[in-house]
Amino acid sequence: MIRPVFRFAPSPNGRLHLGHALSALLNADMARQAGGRLLIRIEDIDRARCTPELEAAMLADLAWLGLVWEEPVRRQSEHFSDYAAALDRLEAMGVLYRGYLTRGEIRQAVADFETREGTPFPRDPDGAPLYPGDAAVLAEQEIGMRAAAAAPFALRLDMGAALARLATPLTWRELGEDGQIARVAADPARWGDVVLARKDTPTSYHLSVVLDDALQGITHVVRGRDLFEATAVHRVLQMLLGLDEPVYRHHRLVLGEDGRKLSKSQGDTALSVLRAQGAEPKDIRALVGLA
Known part of the structure; x- marks a missing residue:
């Protein structure tokens, strides 16, 4: 056992x-x-x-x-080499891309949208704006110039491509205080194209926590309720990388x-x-x- x-x-x-x-x-x-x-x-x-x-x-x-x-x-x-290997696998699947927009450019794109449309810009469960995409802000020539100049970038998960590749509804197992396990529907699309690494930072929380839990054989992830919604992203990565699914419990804060x-x-x-x-x-x- x-x-x-x-x-x-x-x-x-x-x-x-x-x-x-x-x-x-x-x-x-x-x-x-x-x-x-x-x-x-x-x-x-x-x-x-x-x-x-x-x-x-x-x-x-x-x-x-x-x-x-x-x-x-x-x-x-x-263990940065472990995360680099996982990123290589995701890149080979065609579900990673380099996003060159700076934080300031993202803020400006959000402000321009809200002024033009008169409605709030789409945001993730934590309240941060979804990534608008380089092509929505930069000219194609500018994107090419930044790539050629090795400008700072974020390696982002192409959530649409990832979910299309999985083509199955995602859930996770949530352990309640009563000891019963329930299936919770996951909606990772709400997070948009999350960051998995940056040019000068070899991994992100989402990638490293999923990979570490698998490499350490963690069967039960017990963590704060503030990470409940993020579990949807973690399930996408687990499915893409063929990692075991732990049982989760998100406790009160x-x-x-x-x-x-x-x-x-x-x-x-x-x-x-x-x-x-x-x-x-x-x-x-x-x-x-x-x-």
């Missing part, structure tokens, strides 16, 4: 807060209850913001919480007093601060609503 495999995958670009504690503890609790394994993965693609010092502090916080995980810890920065999701960038309820104030692991469990 295959043992279930769970993972907690933080990014060392700030201090862990109560929201991370909820996710980490849920993964640990569920792994223990299922007689499964718990892995830690360090998502350190952003080499400018992710530091060894923050990683060490993060692992210290997790150990203090009582988590016990298998070694070695997987670091994404040590820990919100601040103002109702927003906690953020590392704003130093919300950092575990290290709570530790320094005398909190114990059982206090953290109580704060995040775990018995």
